[in-house]
Amino acid sequence: MDLFEHQGKELFARYGLPVPTGEVAYSPDDAVAAAQRLGVPVVVKAQVHTGGRGKAGGVKLAADLDAVRSHAAGILGLDISGHIVRRLWIEQASDIAEEYYASFTLDRSARKHLGMLSAEGGVDIETVAARDPDAIARIHIDPVDGLTQPACRQWVQAARIPGAVADVVADVLVTLYGAYVDADADLVEVNPLIVTSGGDVVLLDSKVTLDANSTFRHDDYAQYEATQTRDEREQAAHSKRLQYVGLDGSVGVIANGAGLAMSTVDVVNQVGGSPANFLDIGGGANAEVMAGALEVINNDPAVRAILINIFGGITRGEEIAAGIIEATRRVDIDSPIVIRLDGTNAAEGRELLEPHLGGALMMEPTMLDAARRAVELAGAAGGQVQP
Amino acid sequence: MSIFVDENTRVVYQGLTGSQGRYYGLLNRDYGTQVVAGTNPRKAGTDVDGVPIFATVADAAAATGATVSCVFIPAPGVPGAVLEAAEAGMELVVVITEGVPAHDEAFLFNKLRRDHPDVRLLGPNCPGVISPGKCNIGITAGHIAEPGGPVGIVSRSGTLTYQALYELKQQQIGVTTCVGIGGDPVPGTTFVDCLAAFEADPETRAVMMIGEIGGSAEEEAADFIAEHMTKPVVAYVAGVTAPPGKKMGHAGAIVSGGKGTAAAKMEALTSAGARVGQNPTEAGELMVEIVASL
Numbered sequence: 001m002d003l004f005e006h007q008g009k010e011l012f013a014r015y016g017l018p019v020p021t022g023e024v025a026y027s028p029d030d031a032v033a034a035a036q037r038l039g040v041p042v043v044v045k046a047q048v049h050t051g052g053r054g055k056a057g058g059v060k061l062a063a064d065l066d067a068v069r070s071h072a073a074g075i076l077g078l079d080i081s082g083h084i085v086r087r088l089w090i091e092q093a094s095d096i097a098e099e100y101y102a103s104f105t106l107d108r109s110a111r112k113h114l115g116m117l118s119a120e121g122g123v124d125i126e127t128v129a130a131r132d133p134d135a136i137a138r139i140h141i142d143p144v145d146g147l148t149q150p151a152c153r154q155w156v157q158a159a160r161i162p163g164a165v166a167d168v169v170a171d172v173l174v175t176l177y178g179a180y181v182d183a184d185a186d187l188v189e190v191n192p193l194i195v196t197s198g199g200d201v202v203l204l205d206s207k208v209t210l211d212a213n214s215t216f217r218h219d220d221y222a223q224y225e226a227t228q229t230r231d232e233r234e235q236a237a238h239s240k241r242l243q244y245v246g247l248d249g250s251v252g253v254i255a256n257g258a259g260l261a262m263s264t265v266d267v268v269n270q271v272g273g274s275p276a277n278f279l280d281i282g283g284g285a286n287a288e289v290m291a292g293a294l295e296v297i298n299n300d301p302a303v304r305a306i307l308i309n310i311f312g313g314i315t316r317g318e319e320i321a322a323g324i325i326e327a328t329r330r331v332d333i334d335s336p337i338v339i340r341l342d343g344t345n346a347a348e349g350r351e352l353l354e355p356h357l358g359g360a361l362m363m364e365p366t367m368l369d370a371a372r373r374a375v376e377l378a379g380a381a382g383g384q385v386q387p
Numbered sequence: 388m389s390i391f392v393d394e395n396t397r398v399v400y401q402g403l404t405g406s407q408g409r410y411y412g413l414l415n416r417d418y419g420t421q422v423v424a425g426t427n428p429r430k431a432g433t434d435v436d437g438v439p440i441f442a443t444v445a446d447a448a449a450a451t452g453a454t455v456s457c458v459f460i461p462a463p464g465v466p467g468a469v470l471e472a473a474e475a476g477m478e479l480v481v482v483i484t485e486g487v488p489a490h491d492e493a494f495l496f497n498k499l500r501r502d503h504p505d506v507r508l509l510g511p512n513c514p515g516v517i518s519p520g521k522c523n524i525g526i527t528a529g530h531i532a533e534p535g536g537p538v539g540i541v542s543r544s545g546t547l548t549y550q551a552l553y554e555l556k557q558q559q560i561g562v563t564t565c566v567g568i569g570g571d572p573v574p575g576t577t578f579v580d581c582l583a584a585f586e587a588d589p590e591t592r593a594v595m596m597i598g599e600i601g602g603s604a605e606e607e608a609a610d611f612i613a614e615h616m617t618k619p620v621v622a623y624v625a626g627v628t629a630p631p632g633k634k635m636g637h638a639g640a641i642v643s644g645g646k647g648t649a650a651a652k653m654e655a656l657t658s659a660g661a662r663v664g665q666n667p668t669e670a671g672e673l674m675v676e677i678v679a680s681l
Contacts, residue, residue: 106489108572108602108639111496126644143494144501184488213638214488216463243636245629258570258636259544259599262625266649267666269628278629280636313528313549314414343553344528368668 001210001224004047006089008188008206015179017172018202022091031072032065034090040064041093044071048083049229051124051207056080061093083229094204099192100161101125101136102173104180113141115177117159121192135160147177168201169193176203184214233277233300240292242279249274250378251371252297252306252335254290256281256315264309267367273375276303286319287326294331304378306337309367317341317349325356336360336377340370389518389564390539390584390591391479391507392455396522399424399444399453399477401460401468403435408459411483411526412438415457418529420522423451444475455479457515457524462486465511469495473503481524482510482575489638492573499575508575512638514545514567527552527565535561537592537681538674541581543570543604543637547597547625547667554671555595560678563591570599570637578608586616593619593677595670596661600626601640601647609655619677620661623670624649 003011009019023034024047035042046058053059058080060071068090078085099122107114118136120128128135137159141147152170161169172193180188189207196202215221230238237244243258247265251273255261261280268275277297281289290308297306310320320341328337337360341349350363357363364370398415402408403425413436416422424447425435431442441447444456456472458465458480465487472480492511499506509516515525520534531549533556540562542548548567555562566581568574578596585591594616598605605624612620627649629635631642642648653663662677664670 106493106572109604109607111493111573113493142497143490144497181490184490186489211488211490211638213462213486214490217488245633245635247630255546257544257546258640259542259547259597259625260550262544262599262629262635262640263547263623263667265629266625266627270665275628278633278635311546311550311553313531313546314411314526343549344531366668368666 001212001221001228002049003206003208003210003224004049004087004227005045005206006047007224007227008208009203011183011208012176012179012203012206015175015182017175017179018200020091020094020202020204022089025072025088025090026086027076028069028072031088031090032069035062035065035068038090038092040068042068043091043093044068044075045089045091046075046078046080046085047087047089048080048085050081050083053080058085094194094202095197096194096204097197098162098195100169100194101128101191102176102193103187103189104177104185105187107140110140113143115139115141115147115155115173117155117161117173119160125191141177146181147174149174165195165199165201172201184211184218185209186211233296236299237279237296240296242281242293242296244296245278247275247277248302249276250302250304251374252276252300252303253309254279254281254293254297254306255309256311260309260311264307264367264371267371268307268375271368271372271375273371273378276300287323287330290323291327291330294327294333298331298333298335303335305374306333306335307370307374308337308339309370310341312341312343312346312349315344317343317345317347318352321349321352325353328356328361333360336362338370338374338377339363340367388588388590389521390581390588391516391564391566392518392522392524394521396455397421397423397451397453398455398457398524399426399447399451401426401444401456401458401472403427403438403459404430404440405459409435411459412457415523415525418523420524423453444472444477448475448477453477455524456481458482458484460484462488466491466495469508470498473499473506477506479507479509481513481515482508483513483515483525484510485512487511487571489572492571496573496575509566510569510575512571513569513574514548516564516566518564519562525567527567531556532565533559533561536563536590537561537678538595539563539585539588539591540565540595540597541578541585542567542597543599544597544625547623550667551595551597551671554668555674558675560675563588570639572602572639578604579611582608582611582616582620586618591618592681593621593674595674596620596622598622598624598652599637599640600624600629600635600642600649603647605652606655609659609661612656612661613659621664621670621674621677622656622661623664623667624652624656
């Protein structure tokens with residue numbers, strides 16, 4: 001789950017981390033009212049789940065209320081890498097003397113947490129890494145020990161953080177690591193972490209991604225769930241608890257198991273087609289889940305053919321076949337469906353499907369054959385003039 | 388022979404009294420697995436279809452000689468369940484449960500390595516391990532695996548594993564052991580662990596490895612293959628066309644910051660000397676060729 005900048009900062013604040021004061025705004029009027037309460041100058045910041053806001057004109061300093069109004073009007077509705085700005089964060093302007101970079105994430109190959117810190121913040125960290133790899137200090141943190149004060153101090157020194165603020169920065173980082181762990185974050189990134197001309201250390205930006213598997217111990221994460229950026233298809237699939245990723249082709253894909261679904265998407269591409277989606281219906285394939293999956297795919301106007309690729313394991317072929325037949329009865333499908341059914345009791349399953357074949361429902365013996373057929377049908381249907 | 392589990396393996400199921408635990412635990416028993424005990428602190432002294440329930444793994448081990456545990460406990464209870472099993476002296480802990488937070492997995496991995504270095508954790512979020520004809524622990528459909536050898540299988544994906552087992556069975560090619568390591572970010576057992584075990588197992592003469600996008604486990608496996616494997620390896624990697632930044636069903640299947648792509652993994656495996664199939668069928672065909680030439 002990706003958090004907006006302001007959600008990340010509000011989360012940081014709950015752990016006692018220093019962030020600027022601000023308010024959310026959804027209109028220029030909101031923005032002006034917020035700025036009045038906060039006191040100008042303020043920064044008007046687009047809230048989107050993507051980077052590069054500054055370059056896209058999504059972050060503006062406003063010296064007075066007129067500027068707040070015009071910046072808010074200009075930023076709302078802006079398209080930043082495909083993300084339309086619908087909310088703003090109005091924040092008291094900070095007086096920046098120094099800009100650093102700090103982040104924590106899980107290093108999968110080391111199986112430890114990885115902290116990255118640099119005295120060269122405020123710019124894209126990839127750029128810093130390319131220009132001067134030594135400018136970034138890395139620390140691997142054993143989750144059992146956590147980030148200890150002495151280790152943190154050494155890390156801060158290695159990052160060439162000036163001695164005058166080193167202790168304060170180290171304290172902030174220990175607290176930030178605590179927040180990263182306690183909040184079950186996949187990533188916390190602060191760029192820039194600033195020192196004001198008054199010598200205060202402030203977290204001026206936030207990028208936070210939370211682990212969706214951790215919601216059982218975070219009752220309040222439903223609020224973040226509600227603000228995820230999903231296209232309509234992804235939202236529909238999500239509400240049916242289906243594992244779905246929208247793609248931009250014309251062959252709708254349904255498979256059981258994440259690996260098989262990924263593989264099916266690959267094979268559609270390999271035979272010259274383009275998949276409309278990745279969709280994993282999970283272990284079983286009962287009528288209800290299958291009907292839900294077909295509905296989501298059917299509502300995608302780009303879909304010209306549907307490929308159902310099922311491998312029966314514990315779930316038997318005849319149960320899967322019954323599920324498909326029942327689902328096609330429940331949902332009015334616009335596109336032809338090609339089925340590949342294999343695995344446990346596949347013969348029995350195919351026998352059940354046999355009387356329903358012909359017309360829009362067809363079956364192929366292998367994954368490759370089924371993908372070729374679906375791609376062919378998508379191509380043919382794509383050429384038709386819609387009445 | 389086989390790796391990790393065989394006909395003598397005695398297994399305790401943590402969560403045998405739950406619906407999933409009961410269903411798969413009894414299926415495993417029907418397959419021939421020695422399902423000797425279950426645990427549930429509130430139901431000690433009862434039984435599940437004749438399998439005795441104990442309060443703790445330690446009690447179960449003392450009474451039945453179990454040395455392997457299979458965990459069907461819901462995600463919030465997984466860290467506690469795994470540590471309980473490790474403290475009770477289990478050699479192998481197989482966690483089927485999905486949805487375990489990544490921080491818990493990272494903690495468990497390091498905690499076990501430090502305090503219980505001899506305990507092998509398989510999973511979480513894995514289909515389990517099967518030595519066909521001998522022992523099946525987890526949710527794999529046992530009957531689609533041909534017993535015997537010479538092929539060992541290790542996989543990050545459940546259904547693709549079934550597919551591989553099935554295709555080999557169609558060709559009457561036997562499998563020594565098939566290990567599902569799961570698709571989570573910090574699996575307890577890795578490709579490298581399994582490749583090393585297969586390399587050491589005299590009955591395994593070729594290995595099929597099924598990977599997917601995300602992380603660098605396949606690249607680490609490629610390094611191991613290049614340096615240590617004398618046995619032929621056939622590999623397949625799913626997710627060639629997966630868009631960056633999207634989790635493809637599994638929590639660990641994500642291309643981030645240009646890292647973890649299927650193309651890079653296939654390249655690494657090819658350079659290491661593995662035969663890489665472009666799709667599961669092709670990987671199956673490559674394995675048939677290799678087995679014929681052994």
